[in-house]
Amino acid sequence: MPIRNLNLSKAANTLFLILIVVLYQSLFSGLLTIHRISLDLPLLILVYVGLTRGPASGAIFGFLVGFLLDLYNPSFLGLGAFIKTCLGYLVGSFTDNLYLESNISKGVVIFLSLLLNDFAYYLFSSGFDLNYTFFVFLNYSLLSGLYTAFAGLAFLWFLQIRKAKEITT
Template sequence: MTIKFTKYFVILFVLILIQKTLIWLISLSAYNITPDLVLIALVYIAVSEGKIFGSVTGFIAGFTIDLVSGSFLGLTALAYSVTGFAAGGFRTEGDKYLTKLNFLIVIFLGSMISNFIYYLIYFQGLSLNFIEIFSKYILTTSTYTTLVSVIYIIFPRKKVLKEGY
């Protein structure tokens, strides 16, 4: 059990490093749109493990990103924590929401929640209205993150073998 959780945190740490160093390779910088690789992994973990673990993992990943980036301390932690909790609500016994289209829908919803919280607080006090924030930042980033998460669908998942008698 602890091996699985250690694997999750190592993957998140690697994705945080990629998110902060190499993401410019796949971002659409002309439109200020970047995919959120950490969020994709967070949603996968939350749907696999549940609300509480997703929320705690989201907080840890978000706080780490806040420490590395030096922006609003705690803002990404708040957004990821709420997203991890919401995505954990999609946990089912048969991993129904980890299959192809369902996973993309959960990614899109999770990304919308995360970006909604993040950008509404980040741009608070500026002259941007809600429609402008929603169309330029929330919807575009969520859509691009969902498109990047198609990679998860392309690669087949390994079947877990249960030990029997």
């Protein structure tokens, strides 16, 4: 019974995170885009899920998020899901091998994850056109990665401050 409750709570939590992704994509992504540099919140949440819940959850969440994002571009339906499934699993798997106590290292993981995700996506979607891939990668992905990593760090610091306050009270 407790295990079932735990699974239910995990599923509800995942659904909630999926809802955030959908809400963000449909309502707020445009608001947080600065000069075509967007905040990749779905990826940020994917890294968070991978780091906190492990490879299996990372893979499932990666698939779901990737699939939802692929809906915007049906020609490549499955590509985003494939890449994000791998990414979620990869981040979840490396959790124990990474020193993740410091926020900086988490920020680096977010940044590298986004670069990896974008590089793979543009490489596949362009039919392995390296010129196009590097152009997009250098012009948008690097800055978007930094933007997302800093946003992630800010969120982590916010969580830590909140946690510290809860402990003191």
